[in-house]
Amino acid sequence: MxxxxxxxxxxxxxxxxxxRGAKNFVPKAMVAALLGSTPSVLQNVPEIKDVKVVTDLVALHGVEVNNDGQGALTLDPSNVTRARYADIDAHAGDSRIPILLCGPLLHTLGEAFIPDLGGCKIGDRPINYHLDVLRNFGAKVEKLESGIKMSAPNGLHGAKVELPYPSVGATEQVLLSATRARGRTELRGAATEPEIMNLIAVLQKMGAIITVQTDRVIHIEGVEELKGYNHRAMxxxxxxxxxxxxxxxxxxxxxxxxxxxxxxxxxxxxxxxxxxxxxxxxxxxxxxxxxxxxxxxxxxxxxxxxxxxxxxxxxxxxxxxxxxxxxxxxxxxxxxxxxxxxxxxxxxxxxxxxxxxxxxxxxxxxxxxxxxxxxxxxxxxxxxxxxxxxxxxxxxxxxxxxxxxxxxxxxxxxxxxxxxxxxxxxxxxxxxxxxxxxx
Incomplete structure (x- = not known):
């Protein structure tokens, strides 16, 4: 370094x-691979620290990640498993990616964990956006000494979500949580950045049903299963x-x-x-x-x-x-x-x-x-x-x-x-x- x-x-x-691929998109697409039942291939991936952080985090949860050395990653989520809280904390550093892992992990494992990221307090608005979204989908949120534990023993269900500000991170959280949730989700006040639209394209390739309407409204119809994707990052x-x-x-x-x-x-x-x-x-x-x-x-x-x-x-x-x-x-x-x-x-x-x-x-x-x-x-x-x-x-x-x-x-x-x-x-x-x- x-x-x-x-x-x-x-x-x-x-x-x-x-x-090459966007820092604000590639890590989110890597997280989306957790939702699939088959391997995903992400192309045009840059060699940046955030990609290494996400690679380590998903690998902790049992995802097999192969890099061809030419900018293509293959992510196989066949054996997703729980990770030790201390290991998540050690690999996350100051990255906020663990927040976005929550929806996919709640679908697959029924639980997820967020370490205290870079000294963030629970009351910080960006954290609250994410926690409120996950609560709306049925997640139970518990504050631990080392971070935040979430559980969804009955799975996640669709919800009506209205964001007070078009937060990119909170919009990503809704998309990653709603695609496999039971029922329909309506998101109002959504962010519509190109990175968001690229993530929607990835999820649609996987089998998600997502409709982007006018006035920052997005509708998601939950499906039982998603497949892997093959996508070139913006x-x-x-x-x-x-x-x-x-x-x-x-x-x-x-x-x-x-x-x-x-x-x-x-x-x-x-x-x-x-x-x-x-x-x-x-x-x-x-x-x-x-x-x-x-x-x-x-x-x-x-x-x-x-x-x-x-x-x-x-x-x-x-x-x-x-x-x-x-x-x-x-x-x-x-x-x-x-x-x-x-x-x-x-x-x-x-x-x-x-x-x-x-x-x-x-x-x-x-x-x-x-x-x-x-x-x-x-x-x-x-x-x-x-x-x-x-x-x-x-x-x-x-x-x-x-x-x-x-x-x-x-x-x-x-x-x-x-x-x-x-x-x-x-x-x-x-x-x-x-x-x-x-x-």
């Missing part, structure tokens, strides 16, 4: 890289967009092989509004700096089909290089601008606000959360030693260092490997000037 990089910035990133649209922002920050031109227009239309519109050049092809997308000035923007994140929150952080780095004042209003997560502290230390002019500075007031407007940013540019970025705080913020720091004048030491980059496959090899392919060093 790479832990630190010494980066000499100011070198335009130019060349071709390939982006491209990681977050990684593809991150490299697009990297092209703007460094003044380069990057062809992202595998990037798909249909999953990235909102990002592509914003990229073009900055003045960036696009060449959209059947096999990928070319992202290029225009060679002149970048335009400032007003951007609001939102659930699909809005501007994705995971696109926001790399874009903020690019907007520090635009001529004028940009505004970014974060409406999905209440605390996603912490990464800007490092950017300000590198010379960026960024002011954070608690008010809704976009055109639409959001659910954080009456709270005390800092969720809007004003970025004044263009400001040259200066090299600085940075420690990576999280996955998306970390990649944003990385591209800031690549665009900065001088040498930056970036530590904690192993976090980036959670969701960006072989990113140091990709940096080499794009001509970045860096060395792997001790932390």
């Amino acid at each position: 790479t832990s630190a990089l010494q980066i000499t910035g100011g070198v335009p990133l130019e060349g071709t890289i390939e982006v 491209c990681d649209r977050i990684e593809a967009a991150s490299w697009g922002s990297a092209a703007l920050v460094t003044g380069g031109s990057i062809f992202v092989k595998g990037a798909t227009q249909s999953d990235m239309m909102t990002f592509l519109n914003v990229f073009r509004k900055t003045g960036g050049d696009l060449d959209i092809r059947d096999d990928g997308i070319q992202f290029s700096h225009p060679g002149g000035s970048l335009n400032p923007l007003v951007v609001e994140t939102d659930v699909h089909p809005g501007f994705m929150t995971d696109w926001q952080q790399p874009l903020v780095v690019a907007l520090t290089q635009a001529d004028g004042v940009s505004i970014v209003h974060e409406t999905v997560y209440e605390n996603r601008f912490g990464f800007t502290r490092a950017l300000k230390g590198m010379g960026a002019n960024i002011q954070l606000h608690r008010d809704c500075l976009g055109s639409t007031p959001c659910r954080f407007g009456q709270s005390n959360f800092v969720h809007s940013a004003i970025i004044s540019g263009r400001t040259p970025l200066k090299a600085k030693d940075i420690h990576v705080p999280d996955l998306r913020g970390g990649f944003s720091h990385l591209i800031a260092a690549l665009g900065a004048e001088g040498r930056s030491k970036v530590t904690g980059v192993e976090l980036i490997q959670r969701g960006y496959e072989r990113f140091t090899s990709k940096l080499e392919a794009l001509g970045a000037n860096f060395d792997v060093v001790d932390a």
Whole structure:
């Protein structure tokens, strides 16, 4: 695992890289294989930490996982069994995947367990969404010292579920729990991201009956048995967009092989509004700096089909290089601008606000959360030693260092490997000037 990089910035990133299956889809498809009575084959799987975590977790439960070394996984759930709570805890780390294992395991084994994930408390809203969903399906939830135990001795049954917010994780929980539940399920307020639609496609291949209606309503008719699937994972649209922002920050031109227009239309519109050049092809997308000035923007994140929150952080780095004042209003997560502290230390002019500075007031407007940013540019970025705080913020720091004048030491980059496959090899392919060093 790479832990630190010494980066000499100011070198335009130019060349071709390939982006494979989406981090926000592949682990969920691997979990879905637990629902089948026959083996499943998942193709276009990236080599990222989250895939390793899920491989270990399903293997603990008796799933045989074979990797052909070319990006295809075969998952055989013929011998699903219980796992020791301590082993689940040890392999989960800070991943929330064990939450999504619950529905399939309750169907197959009648019980499931969630460790205390990364110090999460029971009252945290994301945990509550999942627990409420599982209770609606008939699961009994018991808090243990080491985590949460769930049981369903009488099996799961269909339910009416209405989410207070279109949570991706909670929508996935409903889909994975309802497909084999007795009776019908109606989900209102569902997330409809491309990763969700890809998961629905997988479940339909397995034999599920799922109808997606207008106004975020999904109907699922439970079936007694599902078979395995053969599916090619969608491209990681977050990684593809991150490299697009990297092209703007460094003044380069990057062809992202595998990037798909249909999953990235909102990002592509914003990229073009900055003045960036696009060449959209059947096999990928070319992202290029225009060679002149970048335009400032007003951007609001939102659930699909809005501007994705995971696109926001790399874009903020690019907007520090635009001529004028940009505004970014974060409406999905209440605390996603912490990464800007490092950017300000590198010379960026960024002011954070608690008010809704976009055109639409959001659910954080009456709270005390800092969720809007004003970025004044263009400001040259200066090299600085940075420690990576999280996955998306970390990649944003990385591209800031690549665009900065001088040498930056970036530590904690192993976090980036959670969701960006072989990113140091990709940096080499794009001509970045860096060395792997001790932390």
